[in-house]
Structure formats: C-alpha cells, structure tokens
Amino acid sequence: MVLGIETSCDETSAAVIEKETGNPFVKLLSHSTASSMAQHAETGGVIPEIAARNQIQYIIPIINQALKEAQLTRAIDAIAVTIGPGLIGSLLVGVETAKTLAFVWNKPIVPVNHLIGHIYANWIEGNQTKSILFPALALIVSGGHTDLVLMKSHKHIQWLGGTKDDASGEAIDKIGRRINFPYPAGPAFEKAAAKGNPQAYHFPRPIMHDNAFDFSFSGLKTAALREIYKHKTLDDQTRANIARGVQDAIIDVLVYKTCNAAEKHQVTSILLSGGVAANQMLRDVLQKEIKKRELSVQFFAPEKFLCTDNAAMIAAAGYFNNKPIPWKKVSADSELYFEGKNASPQAARMALNIIRKINEPETTHF
Numbered sequence: 558m559v560l561g562i563e564t565s566c567d568e569t570s571a572a573v574i575e576k577e578t579g580n581p582f583v584k585l586l587s588h589s590t591a592s593s594m595a596q597h598a599e600t601g602g603v604i605p606e607i608a609a610r611n612q613i614q615y616i617i618p619i620i621n622q623a624l625k626e627a628q629l630t631r632a633i634d635a636i637a638v639t640i641g642p643g644l645i646g647s648l649l650v651g652v653e654t655a656k657t658l659a660f661v662w663n664k665p666i667v668p669v670n671h672l673i674g675h676i677y678a679n680w681i682e683g684n685q686t687k688s689i690l691f692p693a694l695a696l697i698v699s700g701g702h703t704d705l706v707l708m709k710s711h712k713h714i715q716w717l718g719g720t721k722d723d724a725s726g727e728a729i730d731k732i733g734r735r736i737n738f739p740y741p742a743g744p745a746f747e748k749a750a751a752k753g754n755p756q757a758y759h760f761p762r763p764i765m766h767d768n769a770f771d772f773s774f775s776g777l778k779t780a781a782l783r784e785i786y787k788h789k790t791l792d793d794q795t796r797a798n799i800a801r802g803v804q805d806a807i808i809d810v811l812v813y814k815t816c817n818a819a820e821k822h823q824v825t826s827i828l829l830s831g832g833v834a835a836n837q838m839l840r841d842v843l844q845k846e847i848k849k850r851e852l853s854v855q856f857f858a859p860e861k862f863l864c865t866d867n868a869a870m871i872a873a874a875g876y877f878n879n880k881p882i883p884w885k886k887v888s889a890d891s892e893l894y895f896e897g898k899n900a901s902p903q904a905a906r907m908a909l910n911i912i913r914k915i916n917e918p919e920t921t922h923f
C-alpha cells in the first residue's frame with residue numbers, strides 16, 4: 558500500500574494505492590486533489606510563486622483526506638513522491654512533506670520522475686481487459702512534454718525521442734489563449750474542434766516524415782497564430798475550424814510517429830499518457846491507425862481523470878519501481894527532464910542516466 562504525493566505544477570495531490578497478489582494492476586483506494594488553477598486562469602499560465610504558496614496550505618489537508626478516504630485498516634507501506642521535473646517551489650512542498658512523513662512514520666520513500674509517473678497511470682485498475690505486456694511503447698503528451706519511451710521492463714526504460722521545441726499541450730494552450738479559451742485550453746479546444754470543419758485549414762505537420770522519433774510543434778503554433786492574427790474578430794465557427802485544424806495536425810504527427818516506433822521496436826503494448834491523452838480524438842485515431850497497420854499491439858490509455866497530473870500515478874510508479882532510498886538523500890530536481898528545450902543526443906543521454914539512477918538509486922545520485 559503506497560501513499561503518493563504530487564506537487565510538480567499547480568496541483569496538490571495525494572492518493573493511496575494497493576497492489577494485490579494476482580492482480581496486474583494497482584487499485585486506487587483514494588485520491589484527493591486541490592488546484593490553484595482558478596488563480597492562474599486570468600494570466601493564462603501558472604505563476605510559480607502563487608502555486609507554491611497555495612500548496613503549502615493544501616498539502617496536509619489533502620494528505621489527511623486521502624488517508625481518511627482510503628479507510629485504512631493498517632499503516633501504509635511506503636511513500637512515493639514526485640521529485641521532478643516541475644516548478645521548484647511546488648516540488649519542494651511535496652518532497653519536504655514526504656520526507657518528514659517518512660521520518661516520522663519510519664516508512665520507506667520512493668522518488669518518482671513525474672514523466673515516468675504519467676506512464677504508470679496505465680497500471681491503475683480501470684476498464685482494462687488485458688495485462689500490459691512488455692516491450693511497451695509509451696507516448697507521453699502533456700503541457701510540458703512530448704516523449705516516446707520504450708519500456709522493455711519496469712526497470713529498463715529507454716527514451717526514443719521528444720519535442721525539440723513546444724510540447725503538444727503547450728501548443729494547444731498557447732493557440733487556445735489567442736482564441737480566448739480558458740487556460741489550460743485542452744478541454745475547450747477538444748470541444749470546439751468537434752464542431753470544426755476539417756477541410757477549413759491544413760496546418761503544417763513539422764518533421765512528420767523524418768525517420769527519428771522527435772517532434773516539433775512551434776512551426777504549427779506560429780502558422781496557427783498567423784492565421785488568427787489575420788482576423789480582426791473571430792466568430793465561433795472560425796475558432797472551431799482553427800481548433801480542428803490544429804488538433805488534426807498534432808494528432809497526425811503523434812499517431813504516425815507512435816506507430817512507426819511501435820513497428821520498429823516490435824512492441825506488444827502502446828501506452829498513452831499525460832494531459833493530452835484525455836483527448837478522445839487522439840485515442841480514436843491512434844486505435845484506428847493501429848488497426849489499419851495491423852500492428853499486433855494492445856492499446857492502453859488511462860481513465861481520463863488520471864491523464865492530467867495526479868498522485869495516483871505517482872503512487873503506482875512508486876510501487877513498480879520500488880527502490881526506496883534514505884529520506885535524507887531525496888531532493889527535488891526541477892530539471893529532471895528526458896530532454897530540455899535544446900534537445901540533443903547529449904541531453905537525452907543525460908536524462909536517461911538520471912532515469913537509470915532513479916531506478917538504481919544505490920548509484921549515489923541522491
């Protein structure tokens with residue numbers, strides 16, 4: 558039984574999961590999340606200082622609530638906490654709270670990379686009908702990241718590629734902001750796109766047809782913004798058409814590259830994850846393409862409420878990568894990326910080393 562704590566961005570989240578013998582998935586016993594998003598909506602983005610100050614207020618009540626709702630009959634076995642990447646002030650709140658609890662309760666603490674955490678939302682019991690088999694390919698699509706990751710096992714994780722500039726969610730949020738969708742724009746974007754005419758715009762699909770597994774969305778963003786600036790005012794149908802054009806372009810690239818990677822690495826499972834994975838059209842188009850290419854893979858996507866940031870996925874990741882380290886050695890690392898904005902093979906290698914160190918913490922990184 559693992560208590561998960563997640564505070565990498567504006568959310569303050571705690572959850573308790575339980576793993577039963579014989580069940581390949583973990584059971585979510587409780588899940589409690591507070592968000593300061595309403596306070597950031599006006600500025601169209603998260604203000605780190607405000608997020609962290611709110612998190613200090615929320616963290617203990619949220620953990621208490623998660624523990625209470627789990628109706629525990631015995632003590633938890635471990636604490637899993639997000640150590641990065643994320644906003645440093647926010648990460649510190651979760652990490653220092655987790656360390657304090659680990660010390661007071663004398664429980665092991667497992668540091669979790671937020672991005673790996675997103676993947677593990679797929680291991681939370683929902684309506685899956687099959688077990689997740691390795692090798693698995695994970696597509697992580699969130700506000701800050703777009704990555705393709707090959708998992709040969711829980712312990713063997715290889716980064717295949719990621720965005721060279723904007724993340725897919727970031728492009729959606731930035732374009733959405735210019736057409737007056739509330740931040741984060743994803744849900745409004747999806748709703749508008751459903752009413753949009755797919756023929757109205759054909760936006761660029763940058764580096765779609767190269768052989769690498771990298772992405773680039775800034776050109777698409779610029780093209781969409783240029784189109785928006787051509788209009789003095791935007792009616793609802795034009796907004797919907799732009800949303801549809803952008804969504805189609807993003808989905809085309811994501812699906813094409815994911816299926817290419819699945820073919821190349823002959824994976825048995827494809828795991829969708831991150832906030833953008835809540836997009837139904839992305840799920841549908843990916844499933845259709847898997848069928849069309851006759852890939853023999855099982856497709857998994859977490860329940861929608863587990864796609865955006867939450868502590869349940871952190872608890873699940875903590876369970877499957879159960880290598881606790883002494884609480885004194887746990888520290889927040891806001892730069893714990895697979896790769897940064899200036900993606901390079903070197904950055905990727907560095908990121909991979911960090912992941913390996915998380916999986917094998919005795920290697921003294923902490």
Ligand code: KG4
Nearest residue numbers: 699700701726741742743832833836865866
């Ligand atoms: O994973 P997440 O909650 O936070 C990060 O770790 O970044 O992802 C948030 C991102 C935002 O960019 C948001 O606009 C996007 O996920 N998002 C969506 C949808 N719901 C959230 N994008 C497309 N369609 C959605 N339904």
Ligand code: ZN
Nearest residue numbers: 675699865866
């Ligand atoms: Zn996230």
